[in-house]
Amino acid sequence: xxxxxxxxxxxxxxLRLASDFGDNAAAVAIYQxxxxxxxxxxxxxxxxxxxxxxFGPADAAKSFFERQGWHCPSRQTTGDFLTSVTNPQxxxxxxxxxxxxxxxxxxxxxxxxxxxxxxxxxxxxDEHEREYPIDTEGRSLAQLREQKNVVQAKRxxxxxxxxxxxxxxxxLCTIRAYQRIWxxxxxxxxxxxxxxxxxxxxxSIFFGAPDATVNFFAKGSVLFLAILFNALTAIAxxxxxxxxxxxxxxxASYAFYHPFTEAMAGIVSDIPVKFMQAVFFNIILYFMSGxxxxxxxxxxxxxxxxxxxxxxxxxxRTLAACTKTVSQAMALAGVLVLALVV
Numbered sequence: 001x002x003x004x005x006x007x008x009x010x011x012x013x014x015l016r017l018a019s020d021f022g023d024n025a026a027a028v029a030i031y032q033x034x035x036x037x038x039x040x041x042x043x044x045x046x047x048x049x050x051x052x053x054x055f056g057p058a059d060a061a062k063s064f065f066e067r068q069g070w071h072c073p074s075r076q077t078t079g080d081f082l083t084s085v086t087n088p089q090x091x092x093x094x095x096x097x098x099x100x101x102x103x104x105x106x107x108x109x110x111x112x113x114x115x116x117x118x119x120x121x122x123x124x125x126d127e128h129e130r131e132y133p134i135d136t137e138g139r140s141l142a143q144l145r146e147q148k149n150v151v152q153a154k155r156x157x158x159x160x161x162x163x164x165x166x167x168x169x170x171x172l173c174t175i176r177a178y179q180r181i182w183x184x185x186x187x188x189x190x191x192x193x194x195x196x197x198x199x200x201x202x203x204s205i206f207f208g209a210p211d212a213t214v215n216f217f218a219k220g221s222v223l224f225l226a227i228l229f230n231a232l233t234a235i236a237x238x239x240x241x242x243x244x245x246x247x248x249x250x251x252a253s254y255a256f257y258h259p260f261t262e263a264m265a266g267i268v269s270d271i272p273v274k275f276m277q278a279v280f281f282n283i284i285l286y287f288m289s290g291x292x293x294x295x296x297x298x299x300x301x302x303x304x305x306x307x308x309x310x311x312x313x314x315x316x317r318t319l320a321a322c323t324k325t326v327s328q329a330m331a332l333a334g335v336l337v338l339a340l341v342v
Contacts, residue, residue: 009037016040033079048086053108056117064117069097161255169257173265181273188273191233195281198229203288211290222289223301226282230305232337233277234313238329241320263317270313278306 008030015026030037038044044058054061062078065085071094072081084090086108093101102108112118153164162169181188206222209215244262252259282302287293291301316333323329 009034009040012037012040030079033077035077035079038077038079044082046082046086048108049105051105051109053086053105053112054082054117056121060117064115066094068111069093069101162257163255164257166258166261169261170264170268173257173262174268177265177269181269192277192280195233195277196284199281199284199288202229203285206289209290219289219291222285222291226285226301226305227308228341230278230281230309231312231340234309234316235333235337237313237316238320238326238333241317242326242329263321266317267310267314270310274309274313275306278302278309282306 012028012030015028018024019026028041038058041058043056044054044061045052046054046061054064056064058078061082062072065082066072070081070085071092072078076084088103102111149158152158152160152162153168155165156162164172202222202225206215206218209218248259248262251257251262282305286298286301291297315336316329319332319336320329323332
């Protein structure tokens, strides 16, 4: 715990030095900041359910809320005290102030807007705007756009908010997709092992069946199960897509990449992974079931099952993209799978 706090203090102190030397500002949100970390900052803001209830000098925040009537224990840091004020289970009013302190976010906001600290803040904002007036003629905006166009990659529209081209976005998203796969390689390995186990189980059912008319429906069942299993394994795409949706939406809002390039990268990264899964499953099942041991028939079987996996993966990804919750996507997927099986 001490190591984490020391590392956090070094990081915050580095931000402070960078802000001082670079003449800029850094906005930081820290959970359970120590007193030494809190003292590094010039100003602090306190939010309560989306409402600002304080913004001003960091060293004056504690006295502001104590003046409201809240009690700060002697060993509690200023950061913890400020966050406890917004938690009805943690905050504690001073003796005699229980009925006078604000309780709801609206009351806190009203107290803040009527305080001298708020009037001082408005005066500082007016003084700053007089010293640095807002560019009403758009010169700063034009300069910002010009700087953005300079760092844009080639073949990117000047009006586009993105800095890199579509192929570069697909490339970077594909690299990140492989990094995710490698970071969770156990999940991929587990899926391959399950494919092998299922192939052995299904193949053993039809193992040694004679090549005669009596086993005509048995051979058809093998082909049906092969396509069905490869198609149903793709239903896991729904959960994985919803897991990464918040990140993709945030990155898209920052103009890092188009969401469709992430989808394209997902398909590209799935090609070798699904190929390995298909190799282990289809080879075992095909030869254990005693299907025709001819190259033309085997590769046609492999091609159909392999493509059906991608087709169903695209279908389930489309369902996930068209819905707003996992439950909606899974309900539609269940109906669709039932229809396909029938």
